[in-house]
Structure formats: C-alpha cells, structure tokens
Amino acid sequence: SQTIHQWPATLVQPVGxxxxxxCTVEGTSNxxxxxxxxxxxxxxxxxxxxxxxxxxxxxxPQNLSASRPQDRQFILSSxxxxxxDSGFYLCAWSVGGAGEKLFFGSGTQLSVL
Amino acid sequence: xxxxxxxxxxxxxxxxxxxxxxxxxxxTGYPSLFWYVQYPGEGLQLLLKATKADDKGSNKGxxxxxxxxxxxxxxxxxxxxxSDSAVYFCAPPNTGNQFYFGTGTSLTVIP
Numbered sequence: 225s226q227t228i229h230q231w232p233a234t235l236v237q238p239v240g241x242x243x244x245x246x247c248t249v250e251g252t253s254n255x256x257x258x259x260x261x262x263x264x265x266x267x268x269x270x271x272x273x274x275x276x277x278x279x280x281x282x283x284x285p286q287n288l289s290a291s292r293p294q295d296r297q298f299i300l301s302s303x304x305x306x307x308x309d310s311g312f313y314l315c316a317w318s319v320g321g322a323g324e325k326l327f328f329g330s331g332t333q334l335s336v337l
Numbered sequence: 338x339x340x341x342x343x344x345x346x347x348x349x350x351x352x353x354x355x356x357x358x359x360x361x362x363x364x365t366g367y368p369s370l371f372w373y374v375q376y377p378g379e380g381l382q383l384l385l386k387a388t389k390a391d392d393k394g395s396n397k398g399x400x401x402x403x404x405x406x407x408x409x410x411x412x413x414x415x416x417x418x419x420s421d422s423a424v425y426f427c428a429p430p431n432t433g434n435q436f437y438f439g440t441g442t443s444l445t446v447i448p
Contacts, residue, residue, distance in 0.1 A: 230380075256434055267440035268381075268426070275434055283435075314380050318436070325371055326428075326436055328380030 226251035230315045230329030237336055243288075243302040245332050247315030250296065255317040257298040258326070259290055262312040274298060275320065310336045340437075341410075341429045347443040350417055358412040358442045360401075360427035370394075370403055370410045371428040375441065381426060384412075417446045 230247045237243060249255050259271040270283045272290035280290050287306060291299045298315060315329040344359040362370065369388045373381040385394035387403035387410065394401050399414045412425060424441040 258436065260438075268438040270435060270437055273434060281434075316380075316436075320434065325369075325383050325386060326373075326381070328382065331378070331380045333378075 226317075226327065228315065228317055228327055228329045230332060232332060233330065234333045235335070237305050237334065239307055239336055240304045243300070243305050243309070243334070245300040245313055245315075245334075247298045247300075247329055248296055249298075249317045252296070252317070252319065254295060254320070256320040257292060258316040258318075259298065259300050260314040260316065262314065262331075264311070268314070272300070305336045307336050310334055341427045341439065343427045343439050344442055345440070346424075347445060349445045349447065352419055352446055352448050353416045354446075356412070356414040356417045356421075356444070358425055358427070358444070360410045360412065361408050362410060362427075362429065363408065370401075372399070372401055372410070372412050373426040373428055373438075375424045375426065377423070384425070417444070419446045419448055422446050 227250045256275050258273045260268045261271055262268050272280055272282055274280050274292045277292055277295055288302050313332045313334055316326045318324045318326050341360055341362045369386055371386045372384040374384040375381045385396040385401055387394040390403055390405040392403045401410050401412045403410055422445050424443045426438050426441040429437055
C-alpha cells in the first residue's frame, strides 16, 4: 500500500535561518506531489506542485522553493525564513489526472520566531 | 474555472445534533467531488466522494449526494459526536493537476 512520510513534525526556527522540509512517498511510481501551507485560521494554500522529477510549478511567489530530486521525494526549502512563513505545511500526492483524490502527510508545524 | 463555495464556520453543535455543511460547485461537465476532513494537528484525509451525478458518498455516518440540478454536494450527518470535531473541506472539482481548497468549515461538537 502507498504511504507518505513527512518530517519533521514540528520545527522552531529563528528569522533568517534556512529551512528544509522533506516528504517521501512509498508504494507508487510517478506520483504528482504537492506542498500546501495552512496559516492559522486560514485555508490551504497551494505552494508548489510537481508532475515529475525536476518539474516544479510555483503557485505563489515567495521566498520558498521546492525541488524533486527523485521520483518520490519532494523537498521544500528556504534560504532565509520570514515571520510570515510560520504555518502548518502539508505534503500530498495523487496519481495524477482529472478526478483523482489527494493523499496527505501528517504535516509539519513551523514556527518562525 | 471550476470552483466550490463552502459554508463558512465556525459551527458549534451539541452532541447528537444534525449536521449540514453546504457546498455548491461550478464545473464543466460532471467531475468527481470530494469531502476531506482534518482532525486537530493532522493532515487532511478523504472523508467521502461521489464520482458521478446523483451518486451518494458515505463514510463514518456522513453522507453527501452529488446533485446536478442544484450543483450541490452538501455534507450531512444525522447525529454528530464529539470525535467529529474537525475542519471539513469541500474539494473543488479537479480537472487538471492542481487542487485548490478553500478555508474549510470548522466544526466543534460539545458534550
């Protein structure tokens, strides 16, 4: 069966420090991968999605970036965190195509202080 | 483009009360529709889905009927429990690779 792993579960970082969040999927090949952010009291914001290795689509301009070095690995990064980067980050995958559902990881709670 | 309009929260109910969370959609054709649930501190998980018009999705006592006449996919449960406290997301029709969600509806069930 397919599983998705996301870590760390919680992270406290100072302003200006770098960020690296990792997500891996097991049990499937060539998934579509997604990074979402959920700020307190707000909905899910799609940050990046990827339909294949090295293929990244950015939805919102910001100081975050994403990379997909392997088929089932998706990394969210920042060189210098801002206070506004605080939030709950969720990785997700789907098999791709219209009408398919999303499978979410357990999330990373990021607090930038 | 395809989208959903979901009832805003927060919603507070007493245990065993009836729940309805409204969701209407606009879409080209009749794509699959989904409800997701997010329990505190967790990621979203699929609650139920309907793949075609007039379909009824159901899971854990929740139901939603895909009504093409009213373009609606309202979530209902006859008797809510404290453990149903969560945020519920009506997912917009996915006709491509992007999935855009709204703010969801926060439900709190009090004993």
